[in-house]
Amino acid sequence: MAHGPATLADGWRAYISRWVFTTNHKDIGTLYLWFSFAMFLMGGAFAMVIRAELFQPGMQLIRPEFFNQMTTMHGLVMVFGAIMPAFVGLANWMIPLMIGAPDMALPRMNNLSFWILPFAFAILTSTLFMEGGGPNFGWTFYAPLSTTYAPESVNFFIFAIHIMGASSIMGSINIIATVMNMRAPGMTYMKMPLFVWTWVITAFLLVAVMPVLAGAVTMMLMDINFGTSFFDAAGGGDPVLFQHVFWFFGHPEVYIIILPAFGVVSQIIPTFSRKPLFGYSSMVYATAAIAFLSFVVWAHHMFTVGMPIAGELYFMYATMLIAVPTGVKVFNWITTMYKGSLTFETPMLFSIAFVILFTFGGFTGLMLSIAAADMQYHDTYFVVAHFHYVMVAGAVFSGTAAIYYWLPKWCGKMYNETMGQVQFWVAFIGFNIAFMPQHFLGLAGMPRRYADYGLQFADWNMVSSIGAFIYGGAQIMLLYNVIATIRNGKPTTEEKTWEGAEGLEWTVPSPAPYHTFEKPPEFK
């Protein structure tokens, strides 16, 4: 058997080599998680700049040009740098442990898919320091704003997106191969933990749509540099085509973000309800149904481009249809809790908040799906509020829940429960103060992506900014909690950290040894 991983005691050189050349799924999972947290703080800092500028009407702190770069970079960094790599990190850590595999199926590719990411984000972030500034066209980078009128740095942005896409595709292939080929004997597909199920479906989505995003930015690249006219009306192209291609990627992308979050919550709620998950197979089918539907609803993001009424109706009804499998999932989570022996440790608090706030965000999504009403809501703060309820209270809350839930397994130390719960309440309250008022602002007609606003929007914007600062502070508390746990947490060696936890990851010692399941476990 190989010797253990290099530690700081072996010298810096050995320690750095360990992380750079590692093919161990736990190391790579850790790298992904720390990287995504760093990106989360950077994207959060951009958000703080935005909210500080919007604290009062008028221009206070920054110039509108820089504001536009902040909104764009906030979106790009949070989606591609924070949320997606965080869940890939969780997948790396947990999927082999959950299915009883010794490692991921393709460990070297795993190393590559992580280590190209820091370069992608170094390139993307460096554009902020270039002449003409960074991307300023919104994270959806609609043409011709991102082609004809883009800053010079757009080529760096395009290249960064290509690298991120390559990383995601490699990571997904790895997950698909691991789940298909490396399950412990006896673990049939319909016995896999739900986190594994949601991730394998997500991986298929990623393989299908990341190339479409790569195609979209490639067409932009050719329009800008090689004289083609995909999106340029002067040469017979059409900017609306860009929106179709983008959202053909973009809608599945939002499920790529949320499906693993569903998986995490489906692991945590049964643990703290001390009951098996209600309706396991309906959860699997609902996830698959959501993934399938995500491919046929993209144009609900663009009701205002001038579609025929039949198209609007189709996209409206198809979008509403997604509420059915999503409703099945929410029903199952609630029914799992029903008559369970509930306890409310930090992961459970975050999971319950997830169910409540995600459902809230789902309902505002239903409001937006009504084509006629969307004419009013389109591109207002109502949309901003909606997608932050599903992305932040959805994906980020579930990711935070996952960190508290599995942290004892990762580092063999228990976090401080009081500190965890305090962090939860600060995050929960801060989040709602930040984003609830944005619904009102949007319904009152405040458009998104502007550096300034009319006086009638002043009060709620101030409230929203205060909430955003509180929520930002909660993330510093999370960082503190994690570091404090790793350094000074109460050691725990129990295999089963949580009384009600089920699954193979709770049969290995805590902290999980560097190599696990070198002999496949027997799964009943």
Added chain:
Amino acid sequence: MSTDASNRRVVVKSLFGAAGMFAFAIFVLPPMYDLFCEITGLGGKTGDEYTAVDVRVDTSREVRVRFLASNNASMPWVFKPTKDSVVVHPGEPTEITYFAHNVTDQDMVSQAIPSLVPNNVADYFHKTECFCFENQPLAAGDQADLKLVFIIDPDLPAGVNSVTLSYTIFDITDRAADPIAQL
């Protein structure tokens, strides 16, 4: 089958899938979109050169055709229709002109891109002659009347009494010299 071999199969299949989706995005989606717009008449793109086959003129109906002109952001020419609107009978060929003046001191090439509202009438608006079918070069300081002959189809849906045709003129001087654009 060994795990290694089945892993390799998954990798190969997935990479093929990913490459296929990339090709789909670049080579299939844009033509599909154009085809869809052509079939539905969306996007207000008018058809190519039309040869009149129907000489039937429906004098019982009058349709007002309005003309608009706009310049793309970087286009310095003066560009405007010589008439704001005309009233025509469906089936009757009508000639109008757009005035263009290259006010710069450089020879330039332009391209006009049409757009028609309401969207669903694009199929009923025929152009037998149009400056928009070709590039329009103008030497420095030159001006020209650009000719357009159109026929409103007698089958124009009953509720439509007015049609607006808009041209946006683009500067394609660089592109016209660019070999890729000539492909």
